[in-house]
Structure formats: structure tokens, C-alpha cells
Amino acid sequence: MKKEILLATNNKHKLEEYRSLLFPLGFLVYSPADLNLDIEVDETGSTYRENAYLKAKALAAVSPFPVIADDSGLEVDALNHIPGVHTSRYAQKYGGYPQAMANIIKELEHKQDRSAEFICCICYLQNKDAKPLYFEGICKGHILFEPVGEQGFGYDPIFHCEEGNCDFGTASKEIKNQYSHRGIASRKLKLFLIL
Numbered sequence: 001m002k003k004e005i006l007l008a009t010n011n012k013h014k015l016e017e018y019r020s021l022l023f024p025l026g027f028l029v030y031s032p033a034d035l036n037l038d039i040e041v042d043e044t045g046s047t048y049r050e051n052a053y054l055k056a057k058a059l060a061a062v063s064p065f066p067v068i069a070d071d072s073g074l075e076v077d078a079l080n081h082i083p084g085v086h087t088s089r090y091a092q093k094y095g096g097y098p099q100a101m102a103n104i105i106k107e108l109e110h111k112q113d114r115s116a117e118f119i120c121c122i123c124y125l126q127n128k129d130a131k132p133l134y135f136e137g138i139c140k141g142h143i144l145f146e147p148v149g150e151q152g153f154g155y156d157p158i159f160h161c162e163e164g165n166c167d168f169g170t171a172s173k174e175i176k177n178q179y180s181h182r183g184i185a186s187r188k189l190k191l192f193l194i195l
């Protein structure tokens with residue numbers, strides 16, 4: 001029988017990625033909408049951990065199942081690691097992902113160093129009173145000179161992944177999951193869940 005888990009997110013791409021990462025291990029991953037739950041959490045933390053905890057805690061208070069939340073972001077080294085923990089808000093500020101990506105490319109125009117990383121922090125709460133557990137993943141790469149492809153979501157079209165030697169904008173779901181920050185963090189979570 002499958003074990004059930006709730007993913008505290010409104011991001012359908014994250015949901016899809018967690019479903020494909022955890023289903024083969026015997027986990028059914030629900031979204032808040034699947035359980036008729038509403039999630040609007042103010043991400044007031046200053047770290048990925050704090051924000052992941054805020055999201056997990058809000059849902060654990062009303063969830064019949066263990067909860068995971070994912071806070072993630074893109075950090076561009078030569079730009080003082082922006083957008084970082086504000087990655088989602090950065091896109092809103094510039095009027096959408098195409099504009100935000102164009103802005104990052106422009107900011108890097110005269111920089112030699114195009115290195116960047118995607119960061120993912122998962123917070124796991126067994127129930128509302130449980131101690132939070134954290135699982136983290138970092139995916140190193142660099143920012144491309146122009147967006148490519150239509151795979152993935154968010155900032156994927158401008159990210160080249162070093163370890164996989166692939167562009168996330170054109171990589172298949174399987175390849176992205178193998179190398180991504182979320183894939184790395186999920187494999188740590190998986191080890192914990194199956195032990």
C-alpha cells in the first residue's frame with residue numbers, strides 16, 4: 001500500500017517533480033487542493049529553511065498526513081547571490097520570468113563569472129507537533145547568454161547544469177531530476193523515509 005504525504009505548495013511544477021521523484025518509492029504525493037486545503041503562507045523568513053518551515057507548519061496544522069515543503073531559489077554568484085531566497089518575488093518585481101531572466105542576463109553582460117546555483121531546502125514534518133527535519137540540495141552551473149528550450153519552469157531556460165552537462169530548458173524531466181537541487185534534496189529525504 002502507498003504511503004501518503006502532503007506537499008505544501010501552490011507550484012504545480014514542484015508538485016509534478018515530487019510526484020515523479022517519490023511515487024516510485026511508494027509515496028502518494030497530495031497537493032493542498034487535492035485535500036481541499038488552502039495555502040497562503042507569508043514567506044517572511046530570511047533563509048530557505050525558515051520559509052520551508054513556515055510552509056510546512058501551516059499545512060501540518062490541518063493535514064491528516066505528514067507534510068513536506070520546498071523552499072528554493074537561484075543564486076547568481078557575480079550578482080551577490082541574488083535573487084536567492086527572494087527568487088519568486090524577483091520574477092514578480094520584473095513582471096514575469098522572461099523579463100526577470102532577461103534582466104539577469106543583462107546584469108551579467110560585462111561579468112566574466114557566470115556561475116550560479118539552484119538551492120533547495122525541504123522541510124519534513126511528521127505531524128504538527130513533530131521536530132522539523134531538513135534535507136538540502138545544491139545544483140551548480142552557470143547562466144546562459146540567452147534562454148533555451150521550454151522544459152522545466154521558472155529560471156530553467158537560462159541555467160546550464162555543470163554535473164549533468166545539460167541545459168535545464170531542454171533536459172528531459174528524468175535528467176533534470178537526476179541532477180537538480182530538488183533531485184538531490186529528495187534523495188536525502190527518500191533515504192530517511194524508507195529507513
Ligand code: ITT
Pocket residue numbers: 008009010011014043055070071072073074087088091118152153154155156180182
Ligand atoms: P511555493 O512557495 O508555493 O512552493 P513558489 O514557486 O513560490 O511555490 P518558492 O517560494 O520556493 O516557490 O520560490 C522558488 C522560486 O525559485 C520558484 O518560483 C522558481 O522561480 C525558482 N525555482 C525553484 N526551483 C526551480 C527549478 O527547479 N527550476 C527553475 N526555477 C526554480
